[in-house]
Amino acid sequence: MVFLTKNLLAKVRKPVRNYLKSGFRDSLRILVSGGPGGNGLPKFGGVGGKGGDVIAVAKEGLTLEKVFKQNQTKSYKAQPGKSASHNFILGPPGEDLIFEVPTGVSAVTELGKHLGELNNDGEKLLLARGGTGGHSKNGFLGTRGQNYPVKLILKLIADIGLVGFPNAGKSTLLRGISDAKPKVASYPFTTVRPHLGIITYKDHRQISVADLPGLIEGAYANKGMGHEFLRHVERTKLLLMVVDINGFQLSYDYPHRDCLETIMLLNKELELYDKELLNKPSLLLINKMDTEGAMDKYMEVKNNLKNFKEYMSKYDENRRPTRILNFADIIPISAKERESDIEKVKNRLRTLLDVLSDLERNEPDDLYGELKGQMTERGPRLV
Template sequence: MVFLTRITLAKLRKLSRHYLKEGFRDSLKIFVSGGTGGNGLPKFGGIGGQGGNVVVVGKENISLSDVYKQNKSKSYVAKSGRHSSHNFILGPPGENTKFEVPVGVTIFTELGKKLGEINQEGEELLLAKGGAGGNPKNGYLGTKGQAYPVIFDLKLIADIGLVGFPNAGKSTLLKAVSHAKPKIASYPFTTVRPNVGIINYKDLREISMADLPGLIEGAYANKGMGHRFLKHVERTKLLLLIVDINGFQLSPQYPHRSCLETILLLNKELELYNKDLLEKPSMLLINKMDTENAQQKYVEIKDSLQNISEIAKKYPDNIRPENVLKFTDILTISAKEKLEDVELVKNRVRKLIDVMVQLENSEDVSNIHDVYNNLKDALSEKGPNLV
């Protein structure tokens, strides 16, 4: 009986590991090798063929998991060049090896050298160059191609990125506004992998929203999900910060943070990771307004939210960001209980995304930056829409 139990547990462990391998991937390590150059023919001055190259091609609607499944050996080797001969004084070159990767990846060597990025479908990038064919300079002996491990680092592409501490209600909101089915529970870190949902509108407009793993204090220094979360924020158009009106406490070992403190901390984490993120358009959602005494707690911080840059100066350095986000909207919602709140969020994010699209498609490209800054200033002067 004990023997059978051990066998069963072993099978379950294998299934568990298999599941993890087949799940979402935002990083993948593979080995690439350019082909070896063909040998030359000294007697006739023949030149060997150049070794083939390893090249990646950008492709929409595929994932790094797909790349892994297509070649589980995780090795791509190009063909070697042909030797020079009596019939072929110039040896034919080796065939290139090409494979597809998702748009949005950055490729590094194992030592951290950046080889490049793939940002558009059909875009190509040379990863490993084939060796030179045999010629007088190398004694007519073909040389080996470049060979090393490379790492694909994927930054998720979505219109909207949900930013918040664990259990703030990000997954609940994503489920409410889209057809995504993220795991939801009343404990931190339910989301351990990014979920992307599509918000559909009656006129067939679609906007993508990414629910990313919750931050913790020190995420900028790679604590918790750290950089695995924050890197995805870089490729979103709009930051949607969501906080619990009751504040947040990760565990008894951590201090309880009020709603206002969580807003400042989220701002600070983004700033410390990449201050350019503060230039992105952003909205703030204060969630769980259906809970006890929520309205009273909101009334206590309402005035502070209208002047958050000044209020931030009263907090210690470990909480206070140097620069604060300029929220175009601040909405109080109950993502779980009120459908009208969900509809309000859908309409507000669409208006802002549509304005951004218009600016991006403007014929006067040189003026986009000025127009966008004027738009931000106007929104700032008008003040956020406090519901």
């Protein structure tokens, strides 16, 4: 009977979901402890050595998953300072503990204090200071080092960030334009963790694209893990907004939003999270143009986008953004059905990033005016 029960339990045991086995981490909680200071020597006025510091150093190409595997205790403790003695009136300091983290990591204490960021390879960040050595002013007793939990938060660094509501076709697009293989299905929230894909061109030029899990209304307030995903948008050079021409409805608890509403609400979520995101260059893809009646809907969307402020005026202030992303281009596509559309998007993204690179060097007063002008010169608009 016991044998049969064990076999039955083994059969009904749920398999680990694939996304949990993917090994991707964008945050890691660790404990950092600076070394305690050594004691002084009252008889000779000896001073104890300072405790070691805990220091993080950025390394390009490293992942938080590797950091976790290298130290699964998640505890980082520096060495204590040596006490003063007859032979060493000045006690030797404790050895610092230095460990590597990925570039793009920021460190925050559990109380919300921002310790700093590591954006470039080789940069260092002090996480926990070692204690002071014992001397005459503290009774020759060494003090403890700083000791607290720290959350390492990774912000993906990519050239392009895909933004959109669930089921807009972002994962399908990423599979088409890059080497990434995210799960694709006909229901919302297929993407539950960010994916990073690389677009490789025939001349070996490479562009990185981050597919972020679909936002929902209220993402700015961390609904649906909004902050967990929106933070990845901050480090991208270009926002690629993907919307469904047929609109979107998260569930029966939410109203159906048409295509223009989704554009407006996505702008609102970005603005509420960080107004600076609206300063980023952006491109709008209107997806699922292979569906019935899509072209008529697209013409309506196109006309309304020319007077979008007027369109938004019929909505209350809580739902409409104070300003809209200034799209450098608007492209209708079918990411699933038309391979030619995928090639158009790849070429347009490359052209846009090249233009941005040129503009960054020249620093024009009117970035968007210059951007749209140069995009027109380098190739016909696809709308």
